[in-house]
Amino acid sequence: MLATFQMVQDRLNDTPHLLRLGRLFSETVLVEIDGQEIYLSFEQGHLAEVTPGPSRKTPWRFALRTDAAALAEFWLARPQPGFHDIFGLVKIGRGRIDGDILCLVKNLRFFKEVMALPRAMQGRVA
Amino acid sequence: MSFEPITGRYLTVTVAGTAHRIYLEEAGAGRPVLCLHTAGADTRQWRHLMNDAAVTDTNRLIAFDMPWHGKSLPPEGWETQEYLLTTEAYIETVLAVAAALGLDRPVLAGCSMGGRIALQLAALHAPRFSGFIAIEASDFQPAWYDIDWFHRPDAHGGEMGAALVSANISPFAPPTERWNTLWMFMQSGPGVFRGDLSFYTKDDSLVARLGQIDTAQTPVHLLVGAYDLTCTPEDARRTAAAIPGASIAVMDELGHFPMSEHPEGFGPHFLDALARMPMPRAAAA
Numbered sequence: 001m002l003a004t005f006q007m008v009q010d011r012l013n014d015t016p017h018l019l020r021l022g023r024l025f026s027e028t029v030l031v032e033i034d035g036q037e038i039y040l041s042f043e044q045g046h047l048a049e050v051t052p053g054p055s056r057k058t059p060w061r062f063a064l065r066t067d068a069a070a071l072a073e074f075w076l077a078r079p080q081p082g083f084h085d086i087f088g089l090v091k092i093g094r095g096r097i098d099g100d101i102l103c104l105v106k107n108l109r110f111f112k113e114v115m116a117l118p119r120a121m122q123g124r125v126a
Numbered sequence: 127m128s129f130e131p132i133t134g135r136y137l138t139v140t141v142a143g144t145a146h147r148i149y150l151e152e153a154g155a156g157r158p159v160l161c162l163h164t165a166g167a168d169t170r171q172w173r174h175l176m177n178d179a180a181v182t183d184t185n186r187l188i189a190f191d192m193p194w195h196g197k198s199l200p201p202e203g204w205e206t207q208e209y210l211l212t213t214e215a216y217i218e219t220v221l222a223v224a225a226a227l228g229l230d231r232p233v234l235a236g237c238s239m240g241g242r243i244a245l246q247l248a249a250l251h252a253p254r255f256s257g258f259i260a261i262e263a264s265d266f267q268p269a270w271y272d273i274d275w276f277h278r279p280d281a282h283g284g285e286m287g288a289a290l291v292s293a294n295i296s297p298f299a300p301p302t303e304r305w306n307t308l309w310m311f312m313q314s315g316p317g318v319f320r321g322d323l324s325f326y327t328k329d330d331s332l333v334a335r336l337g338q339i340d341t342a343q344t345p346v347h348l349l350v351g352a353y354d355l356t357c358t359p360e361d362a363r364r365t366a367a368a369i370p371g372a373s374i375a376v377m378d379e380l381g382h383f384p385m386s387e388h389p390e391g392f393g394p395h396f397l398d399a400l401a402r403m404p405m406p407r408a409a410a411a
Contacts, residue, residue, distance in 0.1 A: 078298060085293035086293075088355050105271075106286060109285065
């Protein structure tokens with residue numbers, strides 16, 4: 001899973017419209033998958049660092065918690081209903097979002113599209 | 127050059143003693159079908175159906191922008207008002223537009239909050255209509271979010287609203303129409319989406335009224351997309367079950383804005399819904 005987010009890091013650097021949308025976003029986001037923590041540190045829209053946890057010393061602004069199977073479905077080009085959006089994961093009980101939700105909502109298009117980048121990567125491989 | 131068959135005009139109606147300049151579009155001829163857009167959007171959501179000859183050959187589709195939406199201006203003095211849509215004002219607006227146009231018992235087709243008000247009208251003013259197509263419509267949806275997020279000085283409410291509602295669009299939607307659908311939300315005026323959501327997420331008066339809808343007089347057909355997170359198939363089924371005689375269809379590859387996000391996928395479902403509505407004698411002749 002860490003490798004996937006490292007690929008997201010590279011892919012984001014090749015996605016100019018997301019760098020433009022995220023130019024004011026410099027926050028750390030916790031993604032927790034099956035209890036495994038990954039800290040995504042954004043700097044002006046770039047994913048500056050992808051750091052594996054666990055860590056009790058890393059402050060984060062908001063967190064998305066889910067499981068690997070749900071994320072695998074989320075990353076399909078056409079996921080099943082509920083798996084097609086991060087709020088869908090929450091709605092069907094396969095995800096949880098904590099922390100500063102308003103910060104997430106202000107940057108929602110950017111964060112959603114960053115989280116969905118593996119879909120495009122799968123499409124490119126296919 | 128070839129114009130689309132859609133024409134647009136303006137009219138002024140009075141709602142609760144206040145004049146509203148309303149923009150409306152129409153296309154087709156035959157049975158009148160009055161179409162209501164979703165929260166935070168406008169008439170453009172219906173443009174695909176208005177350009178679909180399979181629909182307009184026998185139906186006159188009319189859609190209007192609610193006050194504050196699209197090209198309908200907010201009322202005089204809006205600059206000091208807080209826009210909060212109410213069930214009463216919404217009902218009065220729909221009835222006023224139908225009356226101003228001289229529509230004889232049109233079919234009422236509404237999506238999301240438009241579907242909600244269509245069911246309210248089915249309960250309270252059924253004789254004014256010939257049938258109801260309630261799309262992505264449910265009895266009540268409390269908000270899981272803070273509606274105040276969408277009207278604040280430090281962020282763009284339209285962009286945030288669009289990002290939120292994108293959760294309701296199916297991955298089967300063609301990308302062009304996905305983004306056209308979201309553009310309308312991005313364009314909505316300050317506080318308009320919030321004001322619509324106030325109606326949609328706080329007024330539960332429909333719940334107690336569903337049982338009084340008489341589908342023997344005016345049929346009710348619900349349509350719901352499997353990818354709709356706001357009004358899920360479960361929500362729509364619960365709502366349909368509370369209306370004696372109502373029918374429902376679940377659209378497997380569609381979301382919350384079916385006529386806008388995926389017109390090709392929605393067309394057959396809408397035609398099926400229209401076929402379930404009675405054809406008035408004058409229009410059938």
